[in-house]
Amino acid sequence: MLNPWNFFVFVLFIICGPLGSNQVEVHVCDTTNSNNSFIYCNGPILDAVNYHSLYNDSKEFVDMPLKDDPQIVYNAWRAKYGNQSSANLNKSDVQAFVNQYFSAAGTELVVCTPDDWQEKPPKLATIADPKLREWAYKLNGIWKQLCRKIDPAIEQHTSRYSLLYVPNSFIVPGGRFREFYYWDAYWIIKGLIASDMYNTTRSMIRNLASMVDKYGFVPNGGRVYYLQRSQPPFLAAMVYELYEATNDKAFVAELLPTLLKELNFWNEKRMTDVQMNGKSFKVYQYKTASNVPRPESYRVDTQNSAKLANGADQQQFYQDLASAAESGWDFSTRWFSDYKTLTSIETTKVLPVDLNGLLCWNMDIMEYLYEQIGDTKNSQIFRNKRADFRDTVQNVFYNRTDGTWYDYNLRTQSHNPRFYTSTAVPLFTNCYNTLNTGKSQKVFDYMDKMGVFTYPGGIPTSMSQESDQQWDFPNGWSPNNHMIIEGLRKSANPEMQDKGFLIASKWVMGNFRVFYETGHMWEKYNVIGSYPQPGSGGEYDVQDGFGWSNGAILDLLLTYNDRLFVPENFVNTTVTPSVESTTKSAPKYAKLPWVLVFAFMIRQLFNY
Ligand SMILES: *[C@@H]1O[C@H](CO)[C@@H](O)[C@H](O)[C@H]1NC(C)=O
Ligand SMILES: *[C@@H]1O[C@H](CO)[C@@H](O)[C@H](O)[C@H]1NC(C)=O
Ligand SMILES: *[C@@H]1O[C@H](CO)[C@@H](O)[C@H](O)[C@H]1NC(C)=O
Ligand SMILES: *[C@@H]1O[C@H](CO)[C@@H](O)[C@H](O)[C@H]1NC(C)=O
Ligand SMILES: *[C@@H]1O[C@H](CO)[C@@H](O)[C@H](O)[C@H]1NC(C)=O
Ligand SMILES: *[C@@H]1O[C@H](CO)[C@@H](O)[C@H](O)[C@H]1NC(C)=O
Ligand SMILES: *[C@@H]1O[C@H](CO)[C@@H](O)[C@H](O)[C@H]1NC(C)=O
Secondary structure (H helix, E strand, O other): OOOHHHHHHHHHHHHHOOOOOOOOOOOOOOOOOOOOHHHHOOOHHHHHHHHOOOOOOOHHHHOOOEOOOHHHHHHHHHHHHOOOOHHHOOHHHHHHHHHHHEOOOOOOEEEOOOOOOOOOOOOHHHOOOHHHHHHHHHHHHHHHHHEEEEOHHHHHHHHHOOEOOOOOOEEOOEOOEOOOEOOHHHHHHHHHHHOOOHHHHHHHHHHHHHHHHHHOOOOOEOEHHHOOOOOOOOHHHHHHHHHHHHOOHHHHHHHHHHHHHHHHHHHHHOEEEEEEOOEEEEEEOOOOOOOOOOHHHHHHHHHHHOOOOOOOOHHHHHHHHHHHHHHOOOOOHHHEOOOOOHHHEOHHHEEOHHHHHHHHHHHHHHHHHHHHOOOHHHHHHHHHHHHHHHHHHHHHHEEOOOOEEOOEEOOOOEEOOOOEHHHHHHHHOOOOOOOOOHHHHHHHHHHHHOOOOOOOOOOOOEOOOOOOOOOOOOEEEHHHHHHHHHHHHHOOOHHHHHHHHHHHHHHHHHHHHHHHHHOOOEOEEEOOOOOOEEOOOOOOOOOEOOHHHHHHHHHHHHHOOOOOOOOOOOOOOOOOOOOOOOOOOOOOOOOOOHHHHHHHHHHHHHHO
16 A cells, blocks of 8 residues: 555656656565554655754664554644655754654663573683683673563554564664664674573574564564665574584474575575676675665765765665675675775675675585484485585685685676685685685685784774775674684684684783773774774764674683683773763773783693
8 A cells, every 4th residue: 555655755756757766766664564664764754853863873763663653643744744845844843743753762672681591601600711701701791781572562563663573582782783683693692602591592593583484584683674684694503503502403493494484585585697707606695675775874875875976876876785784794895896985885796705605604504404303305405505505605706816715796807805804704604625724724824914913902804994984994893703713713724723712812802801991892893003992983883782792702702711811910800890881982091011912822822
């Protein structure tokens, strides 16, 4: 059914014709999957709120529950303002309208204590260093602050919420990320498993599975405005990690049909052909179906599109922005044709090495899980698929000259040889012949040559200093650092395993120090300088909490439970930092004896 606003846009479109655009607008949510798209995904209220900058972060408004049914609120707006453009409205009137008809953002989610939470999880008790063990217990304590549950009554009244209903409690990343997120959940789950929280892990996996059953894929996050895009596919990996920890075959059998369905989404909606050396290969790419501003970033998206050159394809621009958001890397010079400016974004022209490495892992995991439940037929099918696809990844993404994997650009028909942490994802997902122990060495040597190991706080996302994007230098992110460490650790090369440990020491000690200096775990870290800090850049303030950072650290503390030690006088841990308030700006603190850390790490290395 056509709501009045869609009808209005439709009529406008007919009257005015294709004003520089030649495709129909594809909204991020529509009447087939939500009853409130004209409030949260498009329409005059969303536009007015953003036009008048009622909130610094556009996400605030689209997370506010309605106090009445969407059609009633919409009609009230029309009765008051007719079809006046946002520019003709008065800011305080718009604010008064929002106050009258909307509740505060996030109030539909309630804080919970996970039923399997315990103060001192047995696995964390095995951490040898008392300071690190104490820290691990504190991080374990943060799960209670990040646990959320949706009031079951909401399931009956979904149209008043942008929130996607899920039945079980779950752990959120934190800060503005107040609902579930897809790829974040993998590292959260690594941390939950380290904290012996298998029930919460199962609950989170079942929530994501319920999304696949309902929508055919896992949306980026738990809101209607994420219904046209996914995120890096880690659901199978979550099931795998839980199975390795619990040996729960019944759970695997329950989830396998859902995992299959999710893989079909990537095969049917995100696959493309590429010709190389006279051969054709089928590979995956990020390509969301929407071509309008992202509601949660409506203001910045429209502001940025205003900077496009005359005649540029605005709808293509919006699709490339949303596709970069689907990659999890929003934003990075990796997606920009000039490696500097956001307006040159061309995500849909890039074949991403990390996504393909991940799908390769998905096939490997499917083979393994089917085998575990005794389904040799399906296991064999996936063994063959994975073997073929591993060849595809080598052919399309591996660069023999440089000894590493690169994104492939369809426009330039060449590899992008700049360093991005995504280079190591095929290593992490074992998407190569692991008998070839020289391969991990080559990837390491490439990264070494690019100078990425010279920073005290970990590995930066790229070496690109020409932009202020958050998935670039000097920010290091937990998932990327964790995947590089794990890629080296899981290689069959002892020398590379030791390198993995060294990087882990840097990442863990950097996070440790910032935690005791600021009282928080952060979504990203600035890895340069004489000491690390919370990261910066991008389109919103750095967020604390923080799900995947906590998870990656807990996993590493456990992996290296008898090898990691805090040097003397590293940071004063006497003060128990507050973990409640949100610090928005990077605080200042004294310089650190990093030389001690390095000396210590070298000692560690030769001890083992
Ligand atoms: C929208 O509302 C109608 C009637 O209230 C309901 O039948 C339908 O399931 C709803 N659709 C969605 C996607 O919530
Ligand atoms: C919004 O941003 C402005 C400028 O950065 C700042 O002064 C103001 O305090 C912010 N408002 C809120 C509510 O965060
Ligand atoms: C807005 O509505 C009025 C009547 O309610 C109409 O005369 C006018 O043409 C409309 N404007 C647009 C841009 O559709
Ligand atoms: C906006 O409307 C309010 C009352 O509705 C009025 O007091 C105020 O002067 C108006 N502001 C502008 C800039 O017109
Ligand atoms: C985990 O869930 C099971 C089944 O729902 C329940 O019986 C058990 O008590 C839970 N364990 C904990 C530690 O809460
Ligand atoms: C491999 O990398 C080198 C150097 O970075 C580059 O010149 C070459 O074109 C790349 N190979 C392919 C197939 O893109
Ligand atoms: C650590 O901080 C506490 C509390 O502020 C202080 O009493 C103590 O002297 C500090 N220790 C060192 C070694 O600086």
